[in-house]
Amino acid sequence: MADIIIKNAYVLTMDPDLGDIENGVVVIENGLIKEVGRSTGSTADKIIDARGCVVMPGLINTHCHAGMTLFRGYADDMHLKEWLEDRIWPAEAKLTDDDIHIGSLLACLEMIRSGTTSFADMYIHMDRVAQAVKESGIRAALSYGMIDFGSKEKADAELKEGSRFVSQWNGKADGRITTMYGPHAPNTCSREFLIRVKEQAVKDKIRIHIHVLETEAELNYMKENFGMCSIHFLKDIDFWGTDVLAAHCVWLSDGDIKILAEYGVNISHNPVSNMKLASGIAPVAKLIASGANVCLGTDGCASNNNLDMFEEMKTAALLQKVGTMDPTALPARQVLEMATVNGAKALGIKSGVLKEGHNADMIIVDMRKPHLTPLHDVASQLVYAASGKDVRTTIVAGKVLMEDFMVTCLDEQDILGKAVQTSKNLASRIDS
Numbered sequence: 052m053a054d055i056i057i058k059n060a061y062v063l064t065m066d067p068d069l070g071d072i073e074n075g076v077v078v079i080e081n082g083l084i085k086e087v088g089r090s091t092g093s094t095a096d097k098i099i100d101a102r103g104c105v106v107m108p109g110l111i112n113t114h115c116h117a118g119m120t121l122f123r124g125y126a127d128d129m130h131l132k133e134w135l136e137d138r139i140w141p142a143e144a145k146l147t148d149d150d151i152h153i154g155s156l157l158a159c160l161e162m163i164r165s166g167t168t169s170f171a172d173m174y175i176h177m178d179r180v181a182q183a184v185k186e187s188g189i190r191a192a193l194s195y196g197m198i199d200f201g202s203k204e205k206a207d208a209e210l211k212e213g214s215r216f217v218s219q220w221n222g223k224a225d226g227r228i229t230t231m232y233g234p235h236a237p238n239t240c241s242r243e244f245l246i247r248v249k250e251q252a253v254k255d256k257i258r259i260h261i262h263v264l265e266t267e268a269e270l271n272y273m274k275e276n277f278g279m280c281s282i283h284f285l286k287d288i289d290f291w292g293t294d295v296l297a298a299h300c301v302w303l304s305d306g307d308i309k310i311l312a313e314y315g316v317n318i319s320h321n322p323v324s325n326m327k328l329a330s331g332i333a334p335v336a337k338l339i340a341s342g343a344n345v346c347l348g349t350d351g352c353a354s355n356n357n358l359d360m361f362e363e364m365k366t367a368a369l370l371q372k373v374g375t376m377d378p379t380a381l382p383a384r385q386v387l388e389m390a391t392v393n394g395a396k397a398l399g400i401k402s403g404v405l406k407e408g409h410n411a412d413m414i415i416v417d418m419r420k421p422h423l424t425p426l427h428d429v430a431s432q433l434v435y436a437a438s439g440k441d442v443r444t445t446i447v448a449g450k451v452l453m454e455d456f457m458v459t460c461l462d463e464q465d466i467l468g469k470a471v472q473t474s475k476n477l478a479s480r481i482d483s
């Protein structure tokens with residue numbers, strides 16, 4: 052007996068062999084997908100009728116700072132340097148463990164509601180982010196964000212905390228939590244520190260999450276201090292590999308793109324954040340054409356200001372079109388691949404496609420809405436017309452976290468109330 056059968060669905064498998072199944076079934080057992088097809092002989096404890104809906108892999112947000120939900124709308128319309136150094140970092144210095152716990156629960160709630168089933172996070176007070184992930188039922192690849200600013204003492208302490216977090220949490224919550232090392236960026240971490248982080252990560256068989264070339268200022272800093280850009284600098288210290296998730300990668304030359312593709316680096320594109328902070332337009336179409344693995348992220352809520360991956364998909368497609376002045380750039384199916392299959396590859400998880408043996412991480416999107424009618428092409432509708440609010444049901448590891456728009460895994464009203472109070476208390480501490 053299976054656990055769940057979803058029937059009468061348009062199944063968007065994102066698997067090239069299975070393709071789309073117009074009136075299909077998905078069978079879930081023990082947290083995994085047992086069957087995907089036109090019909091099934093199985094029976095199950097729970098049957099979900101998905102008539103008029105699309106069943107698809109849950110979306111994978113590959114660059115987030117979950118706790119930053121508390122800073123939603125806190126520092127808008129600013130240049131990145133002032134935003135980070137004058138507003139965000141001083142505010143982050145006042146954050147407590149409990150703040151991060153509530154902020155991360157709020158992020159999990161928002162992601163579950165809008166169809167994200169996995170996310171990669173880099174932040175501080177990470178034990179409490181992990182606790183929120185464990186409680187909510189979502190899947191995540193978590194890293195303690197490390198910055199040494201060239202101080203050996205700080206480097207030692209940061210790496211110690213990063214390693215402690217990895218050994219404490221990797222594989223926890225029935226395998227839903229994986230961990231990564233999170234050196235912040237090449238212009239906030241020293242060369243020596245980045246070399247140590249890579250060595251530790253290789254030794255521990257753990258992936259790395261890092262910001263790279265988000266701004267022209269980083270490019271200029273690296274050229275002035277090292278005589279080369281961050282991509283060549285990281286190549287020089289043997290940092291690159293399929294184990295690296297590089298967020299942003301906006302300021303790339305054609306030579307940089309070749310290096311990233313050659314080393315199999317995973318690149319998280321974060322178009323809304325890049326637009327809001329006026330960082331620039333990442334050459335996503337060129338990266339994909341070169342064979343690089345490009346996935347999609349929201350970044351934190353202080354530069355987005357939400358975690359809706361549907362909005363991110365649409366923005367990614369539109370930004371490439373206007374950036375290249377080519378309306379054929381980054382078509383809908385390719386964006387869906389970025390948000391599913393490519394994201395799973397970047398995090399090293401068996402999700403992102405609906406296929407036998409893979410994690411039962413999926414969402415049901417209700418297409419019976421005025422703004423989703425008529426339905427000529429499902430991929431087009433999901434990328435250009437749908438939003439996170441159209442997600443009806445969210446399933447992670449075979450557990451239903453939201454059903455028929457009702458969140459079942461967390462006490463939504465309780466978290467909303469606590470988030471309001473937490474942000475008020477935080478604001479008064481920041482002002483004092």
Ligand SMILES: CSC[C@H]1O[C@@H](n2cnc3c(O)ncnc32)[C@H](O)[C@@H]1O
Nearest residue numbers: 116139173174175196197235262351
């Ligand atoms: C040390 S934990 C992570 C660190 O990153 C900061 N952050 C959030 N968004 C961005 C961004 O777009 N560029 C650079 N750094 C960013 C966050 O506030 C934390 O301090």
Ligand SMILES: [Zn+2]
Nearest residue numbers: 262298350351
């Ligand atoms: Zn970031």
